[in-house]
Amino acid sequence: MEVMTRDFGKIEIDKSDIISFNSGLPGFENLKEFILLPLAEESPFIIMQSVEDPDIAFVTVEPGNLIQNYEFEISDKTEKKLKIESVSNLLILNIITLKDDFKNSTANLSAPIVINLEEKLGQQVILDDQRYQVQYKIFAAVEEVAE
């Protein structure tokens, strides 16, 4: 099927690539279907594009690119909802907010996107965990490691 995207124009996708978010995302509760598209070859960034609204696309990245030892517990309720049977089929993504002053761009570590790739089910879960911020400065982290 054809999908209109924000960043790549009209593209052809396989229906089986669609990830269902049955509750939508906070702030976008009406959008239930997304597809994952790499920003570019070898880029760690993945565009999570709404199938239903071409204007809505999130820049995401796997947390391993941002911080070490990112950990959280998936509740029984989410486990059931996403039909999670094994962690090996899970993809965790964090949404990036790009800022005009690019260095100040942030990642939302407080609300990771959990996707069961096997069942094609996803949900943005909210962690009430003081260690993880909604606006985590991504480039500050990179510099720290480089030093």
Next chain:
Amino acid sequence: MLVLSRKLNEKIIIDDQIEITVVGIENGKVQLGIEAPKEIEIMRKELLEDVKEENQKAVKNKKLLDQLNNIKFNL
């Protein structure tokens, strides 16, 4: 909205299964202990509002995408 007064260590029970205890009152801050079945999700409301707001901000960054192509993380 139902409004109840509770003193320190007093409790409220909701629907026989959620028990809320006032465990501390200090400088305008109330500490609550909540006992509820596992499937009940509990979170501070402003966190949900923050995530909504952040998601809405995050979709408005298309014009900055090109800059991302130049970034490599070292982790």
